[in-house]
Amino acid sequence: xxxxxxxxxxxxxxxxxxxxxxxxxxxxxxxxxxxxxxxxxxxxxxxxxxxxxxxxxxxxxxxxxxxxxxxxxxxxxxxxxxxxxxxxxxxxxxxxxxxxxxxxxxxxxxxxxxxxxxx
Amino acid sequence: xxxxxxxxxxxxxxxxxxxxxxxxxxxxxxxxxxxxxxxxxxxxxxxxxxxxxxxxxxxxxxxxxxxxxxxxxxxxxxxxxxxxxxxxxxxxxxxxxxxxxxxxxxxxxxx
Numbered sequence: 054x055x056x057x058x059x060x061x062x063x064x065x066x067x068x069x070x071x072x073x074x075x076x077x078x079x080x081x082x083x084x085x086x087x088x089x090x091x092x093x094x095x096x097x098x099x100x101x102x103x104x105x106x107x108x109x110x111x112x113x114x115x116x117x118x119x120x121x122x123x124x125x126x127x128x129x130x131x132x133x134x135x136x137x138x139x140x141x142x143x144x145x146x147x148x149x150x151x152x153x154x155x156x157x158x159x160x161x162x163x164x165x166x167x168x169x170x171x172x
Numbered sequence: 173x174x175x176x177x178x179x180x181x182x183x184x185x186x187x188x189x190x191x192x193x194x195x196x197x198x199x200x201x202x203x204x205x206x207x208x209x210x211x212x213x214x215x216x217x218x219x220x221x222x223x224x225x226x227x228x229x230x231x232x233x234x235x236x237x238x239x240x241x242x243x244x245x246x247x248x249x250x251x252x253x254x255x256x257x258x259x260x261x262x263x264x265x266x267x268x269x270x271x272x273x274x275x276x277x278x279x280x281x282x283x
Contacts, residue, residue, distance in 0.1 A: 088272070090218075097174055098210075098218065098261055100272040114271045148217055157265045157272065158208040160220035160229070 055080045057087075057149050057163035064169045070137040073166045075149030077130045083107040086152040087132040088159055089123065091145040103152060104132055139170045175200065176262050176275035183281040184252045192278045194245040194262035200273060202243035205265040209238055209247045212259040221260070222247060249280070257282050 060074040075087060089101040102113035104123040111123045122135040136143060147166045150159035177195045184190040194207060201207055206225045210218035220229055222238035225245060235256075237248045245264075249256055262275035 090274075097277040098263075098274040099174075100274065103272075112271070115269065150218075156223075157206060158220060158223040158263070159210075159218075160223070162217040162219070165217050 055151065055161055057151060057161060059147075059149060059163040059166045062167040062169070064171065065139050067140055067170055067172055069139050069170075070135055071139060071168050072133055072135040073147050073149075073168070075132045075134070075163050077132070077151070080151075082127060082130040084154075086154060087123075087125075088150045088152050089121075089134045090148045090150060090159070090162075092148070092165075093142070093145040096145075101134070101147075105154075106132060136168075139168075141170050144168065144170045174276045175266060175269070175273045176264060178260075178262060178275040178278045180276070181279045181281065183283055185283045186252055186254065188252050189248060189250040190252060190280065191249075192247045192260055192262075192280070194247070194275045196243050196245075196264060196273075198243065199268035200243075200264045200266040201240065201245060203267055205267075207238065207240050207245035208263045209236075210261045210263065212261065214258070218261065252280075252282055254282050256280055 056078045058076045063071050065071050083106050086103050088103045104111045106125045125132045150162040182190045209222040211221045212218045225240040226238045235251045239246050260278045266273045
């Protein structure tokens with residue numbers, strides 16, 4: 054079945070960057086968008102941005118502009134999300150989720166990648 | 173900084189019906205953008221529950237239903253079961269933010 058598998062947990066120091074991967078399987082990779090959503094411990098969901106794997110074009114939430122970079126490798130069916138200048142407030146579970154062009158829901162989701170930022 | 177407001181918690185006895193509201197504004201739900209709902213069981217990733225305000229994926233039980241009216245939406249769970257204990261989030265698109273927005277989340281407790 055359609056599946057998104059994310060990379061493992063990361064521990065970073067303040068000011069560093071983190072790069073999380075999301076590998077897609079069992080569907081045509083370039084026909085669907087990949088969104089990134091994060092969830093701080095005990096908090097709700099926050100949309101970060103989206104990448105179109107066909108064109109490589111991206112769109113980010115305003116609060117992450119200049120700090121988030123999304124890329125893709127079509128040969129390995131993998132999308133990457135890099136977040137720079139990490140602070141303690143970036144400690145969160147990061148999810149990738151598939152989106153259909155023209156539709157606004159996310160399905161399915163990856164299992165999540167925990168990113169912890171601590172000195 | 174959620175722009176969609178949900179009650180923090182709702183509860184009900186097994187078999188009862190509970191509803192969760194999702195209140196937005198003229199730049200998201202009120203602008204005609206559909207609302208989608210996700211269920212997040214403890215320690216797991218969110219799962220799509222309702223799409224386009226009132227449609228259920230085939231694997232979702234018909235105990236779950238959704239509706240949208242004006243600047244708000246609602247999720248109803250009828251015949252509440254212990255396995256329904258989870259966090260529920262609404263989601264839409266916001267034209268003012270040019271991005272996707274989630275609700276504040278609601279924890280459902282089965283008494």
